[in-house]
Amino acid sequence: MIESDRPREIVLGVSGGIAAYKSCEVLRRLREAGHHVQVVATRSALEFIGAATFEALSGRPVMTGVFENVHDVEHVALGRRAELVLLVPATADLLARMTQGRADDLLTSTLLTARCPVLAVPAMHTEMWEHPATVDNVATLRRRGTVVLEPASGRLTGADTGPGRLPEPPEIAEFARLLLEWGASTSAGGTEPFPLPRDLEGRRVVVSAGGTAEPLDPVRTLGNRSSGRQGYALARVAAQRGADVTLVAGTIADLDPPAAVDLRRVQTTREMRDAVLDASKAADVVVMAAAVSDFRPTALSAGKIKKGEEPPSIPLEFNPDILRELVTEDVPRRLVVGFAAETGDEHGSVLDYGRAKLERKGCDLLVVNAVGAGKAFEMEDNEGWLLGADGSSMSLPMGSKAALAARVWDAVAERLP
Numbered sequence: 001m002i003e004s005d006r007p008r009e010i011v012l013g014v015s016g017g018i019a020a021y022k023s024c025e026v027l028r029r030l031r032e033a034g035h036h037v038q039v040v041a042t043r044s045a046l047e048f049i050g051a052a053t054f055e056a057l058s059g060r061p062v063m064t065g066v067f068e069n070v071h072d073v074e075h076v077a078l079g080r081r082a083e084l085v086l087l088v089p090a091t092a093d094l095l096a097r098m099t100q101g102r103a104d105d106l107l108t109s110t111l112l113t114a115r116c117p118v119l120a121v122p123a124m125h126t127e128m129w130e131h132p133a134t135v136d137n138v139a140t141l142r143r144r145g146t147v148v149l150e151p152a153s154g155r156l157t158g159a160d161t162g163p164g165r166l167p168e169p170p171e172i173a174e175f176a177r178l179l180l181e182w183g184a185s186t187s188a189g190g191t192e193p194f195p196l197p198r199d200l201e202g203r204r205v206v207v208s209a210g211g212t213a214e215p216l217d218p219v220r221t222l223g224n225r226s227s228g229r230q231g232y233a234l235a236r237v238a239a240q241r242g243a244d245v246t247l248v249a250g251t252i253a254d255l256d257p258p259a260a261v262d263l264r265r266v267q268t269t270r271e272m273r274d275a276v277l278d279a280s281k282a283a284d285v286v287v288m289a290a291a292v293s294d295f296r297p298t299a300l301s302a303g304k305i306k307k308g309e310e311p312p313s314i315p316l317e318f319n320p321d322i323l324r325e326l327v328t329e330d331v332p333r334r335l336v337v338g339f340a341a342e343t344g345d346e347h348g349s350v351l352d353y354g355r356a357k358l359e360r361k362g363c364d365l366l367v368v369n370a371v372g373a374g375k376a377f378e379m380e381d382n383e384g385w386l387l388g389a390d391g392s393s394m395s396l397p398m399g400s401k402a403a404l405a406a407r408v409w410d411a412v413a414e415r416l417p
């Protein structure tokens with residue numbers, strides 16, 4: 001376990017929106033990660049979900065009003081104890097009350113006393129989300145340091161769709177972990193920037209993720225192993241830092257589409273090349289986190305290749321080098337970040353191979369991961385180095401893929417004009 005993953009004291013604030021039922025899944029995930037969770041529900045929230053569900057999942061009584069347990073002065077004690085306050089969902093009403101600094105129930109009182117990171121996850125109808133009152137409230141809360149996530153677009157309560165949907169619980173849990181990791185590094189005396197500043201607002205970003213699969217015949221493919229988790233984390237973090245994000249994903253694990261991201265799915269390296277180059281035309285930054293297949297069969301067999309007596313020999317040809325094309329393409333200058341999954345050998349270390357790749361490809365930044373048994377692929381956590389074309393080199397410590405993504409975006413933001 002990473003030091004920052006030790007059990008924490010978390011207040012899960014639930015307000016009265018239809019998405020309140022998804023807070024149960026977030027609660028379950030926080031408990032499975034070993035954290036202590038106190039649910040503080042608004043009165044409206046309890047119209048949607050019974051206290052029994054929260055109490056069974058958290059192992060603690062649900063709290064709502066300031067006049068419960070008065071001898072413990074809970075409206076002050078809870079906020080002081082909390083290492084993270086997570087609001088799932090945050091209604092338009094709760095955002096408004098927070099903006100005004102009201103303390104008319106236990107949740108808003110706790111928010112005024114808490115000095116830990118606050119992560120608000122709004123969910124509401126598009127009209128409510130886009131109303132100037134809500135837009136102003138969100139801007140005010142962000143200015144004061146509350147992390148207010150962008151909602152997802154998609155199916156809302158009824159048949160209507162649009163921005164305002166709660167991001168999926170695994171994504172919320174990922175951001176909660178990110179804030180806890182950062183809390184740990186700042187309390188250790190570091191001067192780390194907050195992981196989700198709005199420093200990519202107005203920037204267009206393209207991220208590729210996952211592997212690619214080259215069909216050999218109607219049933220078999222030649223592919224690269226990659227869960228897509230690192231690329232998805234990069235896209236998620238960029239979107240929550242305000243960027244306009246296109247995510248081009250090849251073959252991936254079972255991942256939910258990130259909130260507030262334009263997701264395009266592809267299968268082969270050539271499809272990925274076309275989608276990335278197309279989306280990159282107006283981009284400020286392109287991050288190639290995908291592990292694409294460098295080769296493809298010269299011919300696609302129309303029928304299934306039969307097993308026969310001998311294993312078949314399948315001639316291969318090179319796929320396009322997307323990173324190289326991005327760097328040499330005749331378009332206005334944009335920042336290009338590559339990824340290198342390397343293994344060391346007797347000729348050089350992982351870092352030596354990374355430096356050589358950076359020079360060969362000519363990108364601005366290169367994230368180097370050591371891969372092999374139990375490293376990087378399909379894991380929740382990642383570590384590596386970030387190498388710059390300017391000769392810089394930074395270690396990316398072991399942590400969540402979202403934390404690694406936040407450090408990469410810090411480096412990108414520093415280099416953007």
Ligand SMILES: Cc1cc2nc3c(=O)[nH]c(=O)nc-3n(C[C@H](O)[C@H](O)[C@H](O)COP(=O)(O)O)c2cc1C
Binds near residue numbers: 014042091092124
């Ligand atoms: C069926 C139903 C669904 C609702 N869904 C939402 C919602 O998704 N988001 C929201 O901001 N308000 C929603 N509301 C309105 C809130 O419940 C209402 O504003 C309430 O005062 C919120 O109180 P609270 O912020 O103290 O929890 C909904 C109301 C009803 C009756």
